[in-house]
Amino acid sequence: MTRPKFFYDDIGSYPLPDGVTKDWIKAAFTDVESHRNKLYELLRDALQQKLNAGVEVPTYPQFQDMITQFTELIMDGERTEAPLLIREEEAKIHELAAFEELAKDYKEKKGKKLKLRICVTGPIELYYKLFPPPVYTDILSNIATSIGRFIKHAVEEAKNFDVVCVSLDEPSMGLDPRIEEEGIITALELASGYAYQQGIDTQIHLHSPIFYETVCQVEGVTVIGMESAAQPALLKLVDKRQLEQYDKFLRIGIARTDILSMAAAYDELHHTNAFRDKGVLEVIIADQNSPELVTKRLKKASAVFGARIKYVGPDCGLGSFPTQKLAYMVLKNTATGIKAFYSSTK
Numbered sequence: 009m010t011r012p013k014f015f016y017d018d019i020g021s022y023p024l025p026d027g028v029t030k031d032w033i034k035a036a037f038t039d040v041e042s043h044r045n046k047l048y049e050l051l052r053d054a055l056q057q058k059l060n061a062g063v064e065v066p067t068y069p070q071f072q073d074m075i076t077q078f079t080e081l082i083m084d085g086e087r088t089e090a091p092l093l094i095r096e097e098e099a100k101i102h103e104l105a106a107f108e109e110l111a112k113d114y115k116e117k118k119g120k121k122l123k124l125r126i127c128v129t130g131p132i133e134l135y136y137k138l139f140p141p142p143v144y145t146d147i148l149s150n151i152a153t154s155i156g157r158f159i160k161h162a163v164e165e166a167k168n169f170d171v172v173c174v175s176l177d178e179p180s181m182g183l184d185p186r187i188e189e190e191g192i193i194t195a196l197e198l199a200s201g202y203a204y205q206q207g208i209d210t211q212i213h214l215h216s217p218i219f220y221e222t223v224c225q226v227e228g229v230t231v232i233g234m235e236s237a238a239q240p241a242l243l244k245l246v247d248k249r250q251l252e253q254y255d256k257f258l259r260i261g262i263a264r265t266d267i268l269s270m271a272a273a274y275d276e277l278h279h280t281n282a283f284r285d286k287g288v289l290e291v292i293i294a295d296q297n298s299p300e301l302v303t304k305r306l307k308k309a310s311a312v313f314g315a316r317i318k319y320v321g322p323d324c325g326l327g328s329f330p331t332q333k334l335a336y337m338v339l340k341n342t343a344t345g346i347k348a349f350y351s352s353t354k
Contacts, residue, residue, distance in 0.1 A: 012310055012353060014320045016346055017173060017259070018339065019213060020067035020127040021074075021325030022054045023332045033071045040102055048106035055107060057336050059114075062343025063321070065173055067125040068103045070325065074129045074177060075137050082134075082154045093150040099157035101126060104166065111168035122169040126162050128155050130176035130212065131195040136187060143191045152198035160202045173319070174203040175211040175233070182216025192219065193226055200228030211259055211319065217245045224254040233259035235323040237297075237305055238266045243312065251316045258316055261323035262305040263297045263342045268328065270296050283330065293337050302345025303352070310349075320346065 024033065028050065036043035054069035070077075081087055087098040104126070111122040131152035135143065138151075155176070163171045176199055181187055200210045204227065211231040212223055220232055232251075236243050238261070251258065264270060267289070271282035274292045282288040310317060322342060326335035 012315065012317070014260075014306075014317055014346070015065050015173075016063055016343065017065040017125050017319050017321045018058060018063050018067050019175070019177075019265075019322065019325040020070040020125075021327030022058075022069040022071070023327060023329045023335050024071060025050060025053070025332055034073075037072055037077075037102060051103055051106040052110045054332070055110065057332060058339060061336055061339035062346075063339055065123050065125045065319075067127050067175070068101070068107065070103075070127060070327065072103075075134065078129050078134060078155070078158070079138060082151065083138075090150060092147060092154060094154040094157055096157050096161065099154065099161045100165075101128075101158055101162050104162055108168050115168055123172045124166075124169050125173040125175060126159070126171055127175045127177055127213070128158050128199075130178035130181075131155050131199050132187060132192060133178050133180055135195075136180060136184060141186050141188070143188070145191050145194070148191045148195050149198060152195040155199040156202050159199070163203070163206060163208065171208060173209040173211060173231075174200070175213050176200060176229070177213045179213065179215045181214055182218030187219075189219070189222055192222055196223065196226040197228050200226065204228035204230065209318070213259075213324075215324075217242050220246060221250065224250060224256055229256075231257045231259050231318055233261075233319070235261045236309065237261040237264045237323045238269070240305070240308070243309060246313075248313055248316055251313070256316075257318035258309075258313055259319035259321070260306070260309045260313075260317050262302050262309070262320050262345065263322040263338050265322045265324040265326055265328070265338065267292075267330075267334075289330070289334055290337070293334060293341070297338050297341050299341050299344035299348055302342050303348045306346065306349045307352070 036047040051069055058066035082092045082094045087094055089095050114122045134151050135148050159174050203210045210229050211233050212229045213233040223229055234242050270292050275282055280288050329335045
């Protein structure tokens with residue numbers, strides 16, 4: 009039997025370090041030049057933590073709000089060429105510039121380029137955050153084209169690292185009852201087209217599999233992400249034969265990131281207050297995301313989907329975790345669990 013090989017990535021968001029507030033982050037990204045040194049240091053340190061934990065294809069640390077990071081730019085008339093259509097030269101993910109020096113050092117030490125995953129908020133998510141139904145396809149298409157331009161700029165401007173994976177974050181698809189199928193395929197094609205044409209893996213990050221059959225029809229999306237650690241039953245709704253028919257792959261969540269749910273369940277059972285009582289959150293993470301559990305989840309998914317799994321990692325971003333130490337613990341346990349899985353399949 010061929011030994012399976014998956015890429016270990018993460019979704020993106022990460023806790024802020026102690027003493028740094030969301031207000032400071034917003035101010036820093038509003039005026040990058042004035043805050044460059046500290047901001048870049050925070051970004052580099054968080055990315056290095058992901059690498060140290062064993063993440064193979066880390067996402068740039070997302071400290072910004074996933075909606076306003078893009079909407080504030082595409083709604084700025086000075087940066088657009090048409091309503092919600094950003095000019096190509098303005099479609100910048102500012103975080104990426106912070107990693108050129110780190111990536112240069114990485115290349116010198118490792119003898120190869122750093123591989124990065126970038127996450128952009130998907131056009132469906134942005135449209136429904138900005139407007140109520142019905143869907144006006146011309147506006148949706150402009151948003152989708154803008155997202156494609158952010159991706160294009162990120163790939164073409166990278167010097168010392170390679171963008172090897174792009175993810176469209178669409179958490180509301182299948183959860184927001186207002187979202188209908190109209191326009192989804194066209195919008196996702198526009199957003200993913202450039203990356204797909206460049207041979208870059210293009211993921212979609214979903215919180216529900218309801219629209220996965222629709223996504224299968226999008227040529228430019230090659231990897232469908234599922235939050236299957238917290239909700240393993242979601243994988244039962246995915247048909248491997250359909251993935252094979254459309255030549256799609258999966259990104260499987262093998263570590264839970266729903267820290268509030270995990271803490272609530274633990275508190276009710278043990279009569280604790282996880283966010284007040286010292287050491288309780290560490291116990292919860294060790295219990296719910298032990299390397300052994302990570303391995304077990306990966307074995308179970310692999311037994312069903314085999315080579316149709318291409319990426320694995322935590323369910324979602326870790327930005328809701330109260331400290332970077334706890335987030336690092338999840339990433340490290342995930343890496344250890346993946347290594348144990350490989351050892352068991354030799």
